[in-house]
Amino acid sequence: MIRSLFLSSFRNLTEGRWEFGDGITVVCGKNGVGKTTLLEAIHLLCEGFSFRTHSLAELTTWNAPEMILRGELANSAESGRVFTRALSLNRNSGMTVKKDGVVCKSPAAFFGDLPAVIMQPADMEMVHGAPESRRRYLDELLCFKNVRNADLLRRYRRVLAERNQWLRQNKLGRAVGGEDLYTVLTQQLMDLGAKLWMERIALVKEISPLIVNYYEMLAGKSDDVFVSYRSSAFDYSPEKEFTEEKLRNSFAYKLDNVDLSERMQGMTLAGPHKDDLYLSLHRHEMRTSGSQGQCRSAAIALRLASSDLASVHLVKPVLLLDDIFAELDKNRRGAVADVIRDKKCQVFVATPRAEDLPFTADETIELNA
Structure with a gap:
């Protein structure tokens, strides 16, 4: 306190x-x-x-x-x-x-x-807004679960920035370090990405029932609400078993398929930085189909789930x-x-x-x- x-x-x-x-x-x-x-x-x-x-x-x-x-x-x-x-x-x-x-x-x-968990009108952006706001929400909760995840996120973002810099330079025909550096950065990105996915998958499995439960408390049980993870490199299902090796292989396959597009656009087109927390209502994406009241209930449910997670893995939050x-x-x-x-x-x-x-x-x- x-x-x-x-x-x-x-x-x-x-x-x-x-x-x-x-x-x-x-x-x-x-x-x-x-x-x-x-x-x-x-x-x-x-x-x-x-x-x-x-x-x-x-x-x-x-x-x-x-x-x-x-x-x-x-x-x-x-x-x-x-x-x-x-x-x-x-x-x-x-x-x-x-x-x-x-x-x-x-x-x-x-x-x-x-x-500390903040609840404010701007939280509607987590439901209505772009995937970036929901990724930010997930990554903050990852740090609630384990403070060391903050270092994992920093390392992934650093390697991502270096790889994007190489792709931009390569697009202009003057990439420093050549293909050898690009290979090293890609391998590092895949290793860190697989670790980050493992943490996010475990997190989503933990918070999904909390979010649904709080939503039903606020809006009633008549709404069919579903919370899942949407990845740019693999198909997520809560019933699936994931390992770092499987996720790394999926990442490698995806990056291989988008290699030409990445070199043309000068940016990394797949990875945890492109993923989303998927919120659906009656099998339709809530950000486009939910009413104002339904989306407000979802935003509050997301924050209440944050407080539960903090209580379990740290201490009761403010x-x-x-x-x-x-x-x-x-x-x-x-x-x-x-x-x-x-x-x-x-x-x-x-x-x-x-x-x-x-x-x-x-x-x-x-x-x-």
Whole structure:
């Protein structure tokens, strides 16, 4: 749980210091006063990245010389061990990151002790949007399952970038390293891709029943919902048995078939970076056939499954709910509230009006402009 938080010049929050309990904390106030910003600060301390931007430079208040963020975390309300996290961004001297008083290279070092799951209206993109948003969701969950998967993802992306660079140079007739380098990069890509597929396949098998169960709790059991994995190199079925060797052979076969196209286009056309988490409704892809209510239920189900996965493989996560109730009907609001209460996690809810929420807060923070 998050025990305390201090921030200065963090987006539109000039300065603030808070201590938190282990129940439901509601952050309320008018639009633009910093409700989402406070949730973002908590997420950054837990996960090591912002859910709103890839550039941490954007976090510093305009015209402020430095942004400061500090917090104290614990695995649980009963835990005697306290983790300290600190991040500062100075426009002249750059970024300083400390984890338990030790200087670290980046905020990524924060990840692993206390996961945070954000639920927000933008999550609709995971259902409606391009495969990239669902791959990002899967890869974040892979890191919940095993922190070492973050290194596997980095290595795969690095080799993919080097192979794509070679293909682009080859297209222009000036590839450095020649065919020997290309062969080595392709072999590395196949090895890492097979390992990544094994992790994703196991993950999808674990989260599929969770997603379906939560969807049915929110939308009812009349909808025929199915969750699967769609690969660019092999046919997935939950009944199939996969091995690294089989997956590597499938990858090799696929890359051999698209070799000419890759050389002409200058990019890698198959691999885990081209795959998708497939969500279907009555045997049709949900992104094109689902109603707004059905897609909202699916997006929330995806996030609730994330919280379960974190609880199993790490510790109970901090749940961050950014104004998600406003666009839900009465039944779905009640169902989400019931699930949140049952999880017994530390919860932060951002909303314009605390009285409109379908549950009573343990603590309320009111932000003013």
